[in-house]
Amino acid sequence: MERFENCHPTNSIGKIADELTGWLGIAEAAARDAGEFLAESKASDIIVTAQLERDVKLKNDLESEKRIISVLQKSSRFSILSEESGMIENGAKNQKLRWIVDPLDGSVNYINSLPLSCVSIGLWNMDEPVLGAVYDFNHNEMFTGIVGRGSWVNGLPMKVTQTADRRRAILCTGFPVGSDFSIDAIRYFCEQIRDYKKVRLLGSAALSLCYVAAGRVDAYFERGIKIWDVAAGLAVVLGAGGRVTRLLSPQLDTLTVYANNSLLPVPCL
Ligand code: IPD
Ligand code: CA
Numbered sequence: 001m002e003r004f005e006n007c008h009p010t011n012s013i014g015k016i017a018d019e020l021t022g023w024l025g026i027a028e029a030a031a032r033d034a035g036e037f038l039a040e041s042k043a044s045d046i047i048v049t050a051q052l053e054r055d056v057k058l059k060n061d062l063e064s065e066k067r068i069i070s071v072l073q074k075s076s077r078f079s080i081l082s083e084e085s086g087m088i089e090n091g092a093k094n095q096k097l098r099w100i101v102d103p104l105d106g107s108v109n110y111i112n113s114l115p116l117s118c119v120s121i122g123l124w125n126m127d128e129p130v131l132g133a134v135y136d137f138n139h140n141e142m143f144t145g146i147v148g149r150g151s152w153v154n155g156l157p158m159k160v161t162q163t164a165d166r167r168r169a170i171l172c173t174g175f176p177v178g179s180d181f182s183i184d185a186i187r188y189f190c191e192q193i194r195d196y197k198k199v200r201l202l203g204s205a206a207l208s209l210c211y212v213a214a215g216r217v218d219a220y221f222e223r224g225i226k227i228w229d230v231a232a233g234l235a236v237v238l239g240a241g242g243r244v245t246r247l248l249s250p251q252l253d254t255l256t257v258y259a260n261n262s263l264l265p266v267p268c269l
Pocket of ligand 2: 107
C-alpha cells in the first residue's frame with residue numbers, strides 16, 4: 001500500500017550536526033570529480049551499453065559511478081545505494097545513514113548534447129533526506145543543501161520563490177522510465193498540471209529540484225521517480241525553505257514526489 005507523508009523540514013539528526021558540513025564536502029568532491037569526467041568525455045567517447053524501451057545505459061554511467069564510490073568509500077563508512085550497482089554495504093557503525101547516488105541524471109540529454117544533466121549525491125538518514133550535492137557540469141553549477149540549515153549554488157545562498165498561486169507558478173515535471181502512458185493516466189496527469197502558468201520537462205529530476213530551490217521555478221512533481229534521481233535534490237529543496245510531499249510505494253526505490261516553495265497548495269498525489 002502507498003504511504004503519503006511530508007519530509008521533515010528540520011534535520012532529524014541534530015546530534016551529529018557538526019559533521020554535516022564535512023559530509024557535504026565529501027559529496028561535493030565526489031560529484032565534482034565525476035562531473036568533470038563526464039564533461040570532458042567527447043561525444044565520440046559516449047558508448048551506449050543498453051537501449052531500453054524509454055531509457056539508456058551508458059559506459060560513462062559506470063565510470064562516473066566507479067569514481068564516486070571510490071571517493072565516498074575513502075572518506076566515509078556509510079553504505080551506498082547507487083543507480084547502477086544497487087546497495088553496497090560498507091560495514092558502517094551508523095547503519096541508518098546511507099549515500100544515495102545517481103552518477104548521471106539526465107542521460108538522454110547527455111547523449112544528445114542537451115546541456116541539462118548532472119551528478120547527484122544525497123545522504124539520507126533512514127527515509128529522510130539529510131544533505132545533497134548536485135553538480136551541473138555543463139554550467140559549472142554546484143548545488144548543495146543541508147536540511148534545516150540552508151542551500152547554496154556555488155556557495156551563494158538560495159531561497160525558494162514566494163508564488164502562492166498555481167496560475168502564476170512554473171511546474172517542472174517528467175515521465176519516469178516505466179510511466180503509464182495509457183489515455184487514463186495521461187488524462188489524470190493533465191488534470192494535475194493544467195492549473196500552472198507554465199509546465200517544463202527538463203529531463204533531469206535532480207536539476208528540476210535544484211531549480212525549485214534556486215527560485216527559478218516554483219514546483220516539481222513526478223510520479224514513480226527513482227530515489228537516486230531525487231535523493232540529493234530533495235535535501236536541496238528542503239534546505240532552501242521548500243516543502244516536500246511524497247508517496248512511498250511498495251518498491252522502496254520508487255517514489256511519487258511533489259516539491260514546492262511551501263506556499264503553493266499540495267495537489268492530490
Ligand atoms: C531520468 C531523469 C528524468 C526523469 C526520469 C529519470 P536518468 O534519470 O531524472 O528527469 O523523468 O524518470 O529516469 O535516467 O537520466 O538518470
Ligand atoms: Ca542516472
